[in-house]
Amino acid sequence: MTTTAGGPSLPQERRLVTEVPGPKSRELHERRTAAVASGVGSTLPVYVAAAGGGVIVDVDGNSFIDLASGIAVTSVGNSAPEVVERVTEQVAAFTHTCFMVAPYDGYVEVCEQLADLTPGDHAKKAALFNSGAEAVENAVKIARVHTGRDAVVVVDHAYHGRTNLTMAMTAKNMPYKEGFGPFAGEVYRAPVSYPFRDGLTGAEAAARTIDVIDKQVGASNVAAIVIEPVLGEGGFIVPAPGYLPALVEYANANGIVFVADEIQSGMCRTGTWFASEHEGWLPDLTTVAKGVAGGLPLAAVVGRAEIMDSVHVGGLGGTYGGNPVACAAALGAIQTMKVLDLNARALGIGELLKRRLAAMAVTFPAIGDVRGQGAMIAVEIVEPGTTTPDPVTAARLSAGCHQEGVLTLTCGTYGNVLRFLPPLVASRELLHEAMDVLEDVAAALVAAG
Template sequence: MTDTLVTASETSGISQERRIVTAIPGPKSHALTERRLAVVPVGVSSALPVFIERAHGAIVVDVDGNQFIDLGAGIGVMTIGHTDEAVVAAATAQLGEFTHVMFTITPYEGYVRVAELLAQHTPGDFPKKTVLLNSGAEAVENAVKIARKYTGRTGVAVLDHAYHGRTNLTMAMTYKSMPYKLGFGPFASDVHHAPNSYPFRDGLSGADSAARTIAYLEKAVGASDLACLVVEPIQGEGGFVVPAEGYLPALQEWCAANGVVFIADEIQSGMARTGVYFASEHFGIVPDLVLSAKGIAGGLPIAGVTGRAEIMDASHPGGLGGTFAGNPVAAAAAVAVFESIESRGLLAEGARIERLLKPALLALQQKYEVIGDVRGIGAMLAIELVQPGTLEPNPAAVTVITAYAARHGVLLLNAGTWGNVIRFLPSLAISDALLTEALGVLDEALATL
C-alpha cells in the first residue's frame, strides 16, 4: 500500500502529509466565502468553510495551501482515494468518446458492464438486474417504486434513526427532522417508522430487538399492507449504529414469510467500505434489493438498485430511467473502481484500517469518559460522546473536537440523531502513518475538553 501511495503522490504533486500554513480558514477561503454568501443560499451550508482546490489519496488541499488528512472522504464517496489514477484515466478516456446519449434512447456497453458487476458482487446467488440512477435518494425512490409495483402494496417501513435522503419520499423515510425535514412538508404518505436495534442505548439482544420491530410492524402497520422494509445494515447519518447479532436475519426472515420486499440501503456502507463489498455480508443477510451510490464511482454521480430479476422486472417498459441515469462517464469510473478493488486487493484495506483504528479508539475510550461507545466495521467506525457516566448525548463535545481537529489539519464528520457521534470514513488509500497522526490530533482535541 505504501509503494502505491508514494507513486500516486508523485504523480499528483500532493504529498501525503498534513500541513497547516495559515489560520483555518485562510484568507483565500475567507474571500471565497464572501462570494459564496452572495449567490449560494444559506440552506446549502458547509461544516468547514475552507475551499478545496486539489486532492489526492487521503489528503485534500485548500486554496490557501493547507493540507488536511481527510477522514470523511466526501461522506464515504472517495472510498479508494481522491483522484485515483485508474478512475481518472477511465473517465478521461470516456470523455473523449461521448458524454451522453441517454440509455433509454440508445444504450451503451458501460451501463451494462456496471450492471454485470453489481450482479456479481451484491449478496445472493440468483439472477439479478440493475437500474442505474443519479444519486442515493433516487435509488431509494426507485426501490420503493419497484417494490410497490411488484407487491401491489403501498406501505413502506423504515427504522428509527435511519437516513434515506432529502427528496419528498426520502425525507418522509428519514428519521431526523433537523436539518433534513423541518418545514419542508407535507411529506409522502404511507411511510412507517419502526424501532431499530441500538445496542448502546437499548441493551437488547438481536432476538429481542427484532421481536420489538416485528411487533410494531404487525400491530401498527399490518404486514399485508407493506410493500417493503428498507434497512441500512449499518446506519449512516444515524450514527454508524451496528445492530445486535441476529437482528437483521430475523427481519429478513419475517419479510420473506410475509411477502414484504427486504431492501438494504448500502449507499454509505457498501462498495468495500467495511472490508467486504456490501455490509450485508457481515450479518448473513441476502436482501431482495440492494442500493448503491456514494463510493461506487470514485466521486462521479451514479447509483444503482440491484435485485432479484423477477422483482426488478415488475416495472413496465419505460417505467424506470432518467435523463442522466447511468451517465457513460460515471459508468466508466464505476467499472474502474470495481476493477481496482479486485486487482489491488482493496477489500483487505478496510480490515487493515479497522485493525489500527478500532483498538486506538477503544484506548481513547478508556482514557476519556466522554466516549460512551466505540462501534463500526472496517473503514466505517464511530465514537458516541456522552456526558460522563450517563447516556445523555454530548453534541457540544463533538463541536469542540471537530473544530480543533480542523484547525490542526484533520477533517472529521459528525453524525447521529443528537449530533453526538464522530464518524471515521477514511479512504482505503490512507496510510497507517496518516491514521496514527490523525489519532494524535484526536487525542489532543479530547484533552481540551
C-alpha cells in the first residue's frame, strides 16, 4: 500500500463560484429543515460534495480552505489513500461480527499500536469504543473499579462529551447541558491553570487545584482526575508549565488514577503523538478518539495493564466498539502519520500559524492571546486592552471567513476563541492564504468600527 499526502484529486485552492451558501446548498437545507431535528446544528451552512488534502468542496462547486478537520478528526485528510485502501479491503471481507462475539485481528492490532504509541514503556492494554464520550465514561468505570472509590475530579473549562456522565464532567452549560439534567453524581470541579486569565505559575495553579480537591472532596475518595492536556472546547487553554506534572505527582501519591483526555489533542495534533509528551508526565489512562481513524468512529482507553485489567470479564465492550472497518481505518491513519511524519508537520503548522497570528495581533488589538501547541492553535478575542471576552467579534471574524471561503470554528467557555485545526496534510500555501483572508476580514471589521 502506498501513502501520500493527497486524497481525491481535488485542486488545493480556495474558490468561490456562488454566494455562500449557494443555491444547491439552500435547497438541501430546506430538505434538512423538514427531516433533521433542529437541535443538531452546523457551523458552515453549505453541503459537502468532496473533500481532501486541505479543502472541502460543496455541492455548488465552492472550495473552502479547511481549518477545522471535522473538529480535529481528519488529521490525515478526509480520504487519505492508505485509509481508503484498507477500508475498502475490509468492507469486502466483512463489516461486522462484534468483537465480543467473534473477534478479529484488526482490533488486536489497533490495541497493540496504541499501547506502543502512548507515553511510557510500562505494560499497557487497551479497549476500543465508538466515541470520545464513551472512552471517557469507560475510563471512569475502570478507575472506579481499580480504586474502589467513587469521586471523579474534573476542572473548569473542561469538555468531555454529551452523554449523561460526560455532561456532568463538562463545564460549559450552553449548549451542552442546558435542560438535560439531572446529571450523574460524584463529579467535582476544581479550578484549572489558565495563564491568560489567572497569571499564576504552574506550581501556584496546581496548589490551588489540589487545595480544592483536598478540602471539598478528600484525596482518599477520589477515583480519578480527568483532564485534557490542552483544554479543547473550553478555549484551547494550555496550562502553565509544571501544572500537569504537579497534579500527576499528587495523584500518584494518593492512589488516584490520572486520566489524560487526549481525544482532541492526541494522534499528532500537537506535534507529538500525545500532548502529555510535551512535559514528559505519564498518565495512568489515556482516552483517544477523533484523529485516530481518519474520519471513521473509533475511540479507545489505553493505559497501565494492571489498571485496565481491574474490570471483570464482560464489564467493558459494546456492540459496535472496535468495528472492523473503523479498525482498518485506524491502522491506515496511523501508518499515514508515521510515513508522512505528521508530528513534524504539526509543529511546522503551529509555527506558521503562531507567527502570522502574532503579527496580526499588532494591528488587531482584539486578539488578547495567541496560544496552543502544534496544529492546535487559537486566538482569544477580547475588548482591546482588557481580558473581557468579546464573543460578538469572534463570531463576526469566523462568519466573515466563511463568506470568503475559509472554514473556521469558535470555542471557549465565553464563546470568544477562534480555533485553528487544519488537516496535518494541508499545504503551507493554503494556510498562508487562509491567514491572508483572516487578516482581511479583521481589517474590514476595524475599518467598520
